[in-house]
Amino acid sequence: MRRRLTEAVAWLLAAAIACPALAAEGAGAWGVEQLMAELGKVKRSQARFTERKYLKVLKAPLLSSGTLTYTAPDKLEKRTLKPRPEVLLVEGGQVVVEMDAGARRTLRMADHPVLQAFVESIRSTLGGDARTLERYYKVSLEGDRSAWQLYLAPRGRDMARVISQIRIGGGNGRIELIEVQETRGDRSVMKVTEDGP
Amino acid sequence: MRRSAVGLWLAFVVACAAVALRTDYSADLAAFLPRSPTPAQQILVDELREGVVSRIILVGLEGAEPARLAALSRALAARLAQDPRFAYVANGADDGFEADLDFLHRHRYLLSPAVAPGHFDAPNLHAALERQLGLLDSNAGMLVGRWIENDPTGETLRLLEALGREGGPRKRDGVWFSADGRRALLVAQTRAAGFDIDAQEAAQAALRAAFGAAQAGGATLLMTGPGMFAVQSRESIKRDATRFSLLATVLVSLLMLAVYRRPRILGLMLLPVATGALAGVAAVSLGFGAVHGVTLGFGATLIGEAVDYAMYVFTNTPEGGTPRQTLARIWPTLRLGMLTSVCGFAALLFSGFPGLAQLGLFSIAGLVAAAAMTRWVLPQITPGGTTVRSATWLGPMLQKAVAGAGRLRLPLAAVVAASCAGIAWQGGQPWDDELSSLSPAPLADQQLDAQMRRDLGAPDVGPLIVVREATEQAALESAERIGAALDALRREQGLDSYDSPALLLPSAATQRQRQQAIPAPGALRASLAAAARGTPFRVEALQPFLDEAGAARSASPVTRADLEGTALALKVDALLAHRHGEWFAMLPLKGRIDAEALRATLRGIAGERAVLLEIKKETDALYRGYRTRATTFAVAGVAAIALLLAFSLRSPARVWDVLAPLAAAVVVTVALLLVLQAKLNLFHLVGLLLVVGVGSNYALFFERGSEPEDRADASRIYTSVFLCNLSTVIGFGVLALAATPVLRAIGGTVALGALLSLVFAAILVPRRAA
Numbered sequence: 001m002r003r004r005l006t007e008a009v010a011w012l013l014a015a016a017i018a019c020p021a022l023a024a025e026g027a028g029a030w031g032v033e034q035l036m037a038e039l040g041k042v043k044r045s046q047a048r049f050t051e052r053k054y055l056k057v058l059k060a061p062l063l064s065s066g067t068l069t070y071t072a073p074d075k076l077e078k079r080t081l082k083p084r085p086e087v088l089l090v091e092g093g094q095v096v097v098e099m100d101a102g103a104r105r106t107l108r109m110a111d112h113p114v115l116q117a118f119v120e121s122i123r124s125t126l127g128g129d130a131r132t133l134e135r136y137y138k139v140s141l142e143g144d145r146s147a148w149q150l151y152l153a154p155r156g157r158d159m160a161r162v163i164s165q166i167r168i169g170g171g172n173g174r175i176e177l178i179e180v181q182e183t184r185g186d187r188s189v190m191k192v193t194e195d196g197p
Numbered sequence: 198m199r200r201s202a203v204g205l206w207l208a209f210v211v212a213c214a215a216v217a218l219r220t221d222y223s224a225d226l227a228a229f230l231p232r233s234p235t236p237a238q239q240i241l242v243d244e245l246r247e248g249v250v251s252r253i254i255l256v257g258l259e260g261a262e263p264a265r266l267a268a269l270s271r272a273l274a275a276r277l278a279q280d281p282r283f284a285y286v287a288n289g290a291d292d293g294f295e296a297d298l299d300f301l302h303r304h305r306y307l308l309s310p311a312v313a314p315g316h317f318d319a320p321n322l323h324a325a326l327e328r329q330l331g332l333l334d335s336n337a338g339m340l341v342g343r344w345i346e347n348d349p350t351g352e353t354l355r356l357l358e359a360l361g362r363e364g365g366p367r368k369r370d371g372v373w374f375s376a377d378g379r380r381a382l383l384v385a386q387t388r389a390a391g392f393d394i395d396a397q398e399a400a401q402a403a404l405r406a407a408f409g410a411a412q413a414g415g416a417t418l419l420m421t422g423p424g425m426f427a428v429q430s431r432e433s434i435k436r437d438a439t440r441f442s443l444l445a446t447v448l449v450s451l452l453m454l455a456v457y458r459r460p461r462i463l464g465l466m467l468l469p470v471a472t473g474a475l476a477g478v479a480a481v482s483l484g485f486g487a488v489h490g491v492t493l494g495f496g497a498t499l500i501g502e503a504v505d506y507a508m509y510v511f512t513n514t515p516e517g518g519t520p521r522q523t524l525a526r527i528w529p530t531l532r533l534g535m536l537t538s539v540c541g542f543a544a545l546l547f548s549g550f551p552g553l554a555q556l557g558l559f560s561i562a563g564l565v566a567a568a569a570m571t572r573w574v575l576p577q578i579t580p581g582g583t584t585v586r587s588a589t590w591l592g593p594m595l596q597k598a599v600a601g602a603g604r605l606r607l608p609l610a611a612v613v614a615a616s617c618a619g620i621a622w623q624g625g626q627p628w629d630d631e632l633s634s635l636s637p638a639p640l641a642d643q644q645l646d647a648q649m650r651r652d653l654g655a656p657d658v659g660p661l662i663v664v665r666e667a668t669e670q671a672a673l674e675s676a677e678r679i680g681a682a683l684d685a686l687r688r689e690q691g692l693d694s695y696d697s698p699a700l701l702l703p704s705a706a707t708q709r710q711r712q713q714a715i716p717a718p719g720a721l722r723a724s725l726a727a728a729a730r731g732t733p734f735r736v737e738a739l740q741p742f743l744d745e746a747g748a749a750r751s752a753s754p755v756t757r758a759d760l761e762g763t764a765l766a767l768k769v770d771a772l773l774a775h776r777h778g779e780w781f782a783m784l785p786l787k788g789r790i791d792a793e794a795l796r797a798t799l800r801g802i803a804g805e806r807a808v809l810l811e812i813k814k815e816t817d818a819l820y821r822g823y824r825t826r827a828t829t830f831a832v833a834g835v836a837a838i839a840l841l842l843a844f845s846l847r848s849p850a851r852v853w854d855v856l857a858p859l860a861a862a863v864v865v866t867v868a869l870l871l872v873l874q875a876k877l878n879l880f881h882l883v884g885l886l887l888v889v890g891v892g893s894n895y896a897l898f899f900e901r902g903s904e905p906e907d908r909a910d911a912s913r914i915y916t917s918v919f920l921c922n923l924s925t926v927i928g929f930g931v932l933a934l935a936a937t938p939v940l941r942a943i944g945g946t947v948a949l950g951a952l953l954s955l956v957f958a959a960i961l962v963p964r965r966a967a
Binding site: 056060 | 333342343346367368733739
């Protein structure tokens with residue numbers, strides 16, 4: 001149970017990549033390395049998000065919204081406000097989930113390879129660590145500095161069973177969109193708006 | 198007469214040798230655990246001997262980088278999974294989880310306790326859909342989403358929750374590690390039972406080979422578990438038995454050569470020892486069917502003691518005298534000494550431990566045979582003109598020491614008083630009440646085992662309900678009835694949780710009831726359509742649910758075979774055992790229980806067929822019971838010795854002369870052991886009894902020496918007592934080095950006590966001579 005839950009948790013954590021990053025100065029060649037360098041400079045950022053989940057069994061998408069906070073080097077918080085409060089906190093090697101009833105669960109990421117793959121990839125993205133990101137995903141980039149799309153295809157078998165692709169979109173050092181395509185056909189799209197520097 | 202004695206002896210030796218040669222030698226460690234008096238405790242012992250618990254080998258890998266250890270752990274697990282000697286290998290990697298999940302998901306409608314009449318009615322279905330919607334919207338959405346189409350009532354989740362995969366060992370690089378991250382951990386389960394030591398040894402060898410083949414680099418392999426202990430103990434018993442018998446023989450021989458300087462005398466002295474040893478083995482073989490390795494190890498003590506009789510005879514033979522004349526003089530004392538020893542060992546016969554009873558019989562037969570051989574055969578076969586010239590300097594020196602020893606009476610009184618005070622200060626509870634103190638495994642190994650168990654998060658042994666039935670189905674049905682009662686207790690009292698084989702393998706009857714609770718396809722479709730009204734669910738997308746629920750109605754019931762290949766099979770096997778033609782279902786409990794109330798409930802459900810075992814309490818109570826019993830027999834043994842002395846010596850003063858040094862020796866020995874060991878166990882108690890039985894010999898001879906016929910006679914008596922004591926201390930003392938706890942405890946206690954007996958006898962006995 002816990003493991004599957006954490007996969008879900010991890011999936012949503014991917015949303016944390018949405019934390020906006022400050023624009024990096026400088027010109028030259030544009031590629032994953034440059035993007036990583038740009039994103040890695042951010043030490044702290046806060047944003048609002050709205051998320052839509054498109055599920056095959058539902059006639060209409062599920063809607064949720066809240067805030068996202070990133071603090072370098074390893075702290076992420078996703079605070080859902082609607083439709084019901086829920087907090088997801090990643091810090092160090094731990095994930096803490098707080099339900100609105102006050103129930104609290106702490107998970108060790110080392111126990112859950114899929115979750116770890118997620119979290120490490122997010123961290124390496126936010127920390128600008130392209131090498132670690134490459135270890136977990138086949139990474140490809142489209143577009144230019146002002147409007148780019150980063151595609152992440154899972155390398156791990158376990159991860160690939162759950163997720164077929166993660167698409168992160170942004171421009172000028174900011175993440176604006178995260179789309180997670182599930183292997184079973186369901187999909188979620190998260191739009192991120194930065195609160196300002 | 199002369200011929201017939203020697204002839205009889207030879208015939209006896211040949212007969213004993215014939216028996217000894219055909220004897221089976223065992224190393225069953227249960228021999229040194231108490232016999233179990235109740236059927237409930239028998240279940241416990243069976244579980245320890247052949248249950249899943251007995252088949253577990255805990256494996257640790259350490260001494261390399263964590264990443265290297267994790268890779269080794271995977272390689273080792275992969276190899277062992279191919280090995281038919283192992284039923285199951287786990288290292289924390291998630292590979293096996295999918296199989297478990299698949300089993301639960303596939304059979305969810307037959308396994309889920311929620312499936313009952315009304316469960317699929319429109320109102321209940323509607324509530325279930327709303328619940329799922331809430332979950333889909335949360336961080337758990339993906340988990341729920343995986344099964345939403347075919348399991349909208351969330352039965353798979355419910356089953357997963359009930360299984361409780363919380364906790365568990367820490368992981369690193371996806372596999373189990375110790376808390377400090379320095380040791381990768383695996384659990385392997387052998388197919389062979391724990392008591393099958395040969396098979397356990399083979400499995401351990403296979404594990405070592407697999408480790409070797411996995412190219413360990415600098416890493417080292419650690420193994421622990423009941424089977425491991427069994428194999429190691431057998432090894433160390435074997436080693437101890439031969440090594441220490443040999444060591445005692447060599448040391449005693451050297452002592453005698455040093456004193457008598459005549460190989461012929463040495464040969465003559467060893468003959469009663471060999472006779473005694475053969476008689477001991479033959480007696481145990483006839484009495485018990487097989488001789489335990491520990492008994493052979495105890496042979497070392499027999500060497501030290503049996504040699505005494507010949508030593509008394511030869512040393513007390515003056516120049517120009519013959520052993521026959523000497524025997525005429527000292528035989529009554531020798532006989533009395535032998536009988537007091539026999540009294541001491543006789544108490545072991547009734548101790549309730551098969552192993553200790555063997556030691557008792559072995560020593561009794563050995564001592565009687567050695568003494569008889571010394572009395573009736575040795576004088577016949579000693580060549581005429583054999584003279585003994587023992588070290589002439591020894592006698593006078595000892596005499597002088599003994600003469601002066603009387604002055605130490607006051608200091609001795611002080612030492613005894615201090616010892617008494619020390620024992621009292623200890624708090625009046627010198628006994629180690631843990632059954633583990635009797636475990637044949639060395640303490641360091643026990644600690645490693647405990648550490649690895651902690652790291653693996655193995656829970657402490659809690660209370661356990663065991664129910665016994667004629668068939669598998671009856672056992673599962675009883676487990677279900679008991680489970681229902683426990684569910685009620687869980688709501689009302691402090692019971693946290695329980696486990697039951699019926700959770701994963703419900704009885705066929707229960708599965709049929711669940712099948713009947715699933716509505717017919719048409720009714721279910723209508724019910725779902727009504728339930729989905731007012732929700733965002735698309736009914737047509739939930740078709741897989743209708744199909745699979747329909748299929749479950751006519752599916753054949755889940756059996757043990759369906760679990761094959763999952764880790765869950767291990768769990769069911771641990772909780773459902775087929776033994777002695779009966780089926781045992783086990784329900785471990787966690788949390789607080791009211792044992793009396795629960796027992797009453799169980800009686801109501803399954804009568805005498807269900808028992809509540811509070812394992813730790815039960816085993817410790819068992820042990821305390823045996824200690825009480827052993828104490829009784831030790832006291833009886835001492836009383837028998839005192840009576841024997843009273844009957845033989847016919848003088849309270851003389852009995853006191855003999856017993857006072859022994860009492861002092863026992864008190865001081867206990868005090869010293871408490872200082873050295875902190876706590877005493879049953880084996881120390883046995884050792885103390887033997888101090889009285891063996892130590893009385895010296896006091897008896899001292900008592901004789903205090904009324905010498907002449908000075909030379911006294912000198913010879915002191916010399917013989919000194920040498921006999923030394924040989925006994927050697928015999929028991931070498932065992933103090935043994936790895937087998939029973940040998941070490943008894944050996945150390947008796948060696949210490951015997952030495953003190955001699956010294957204290959020297960101080961206390963010869964006062965009337967002064």
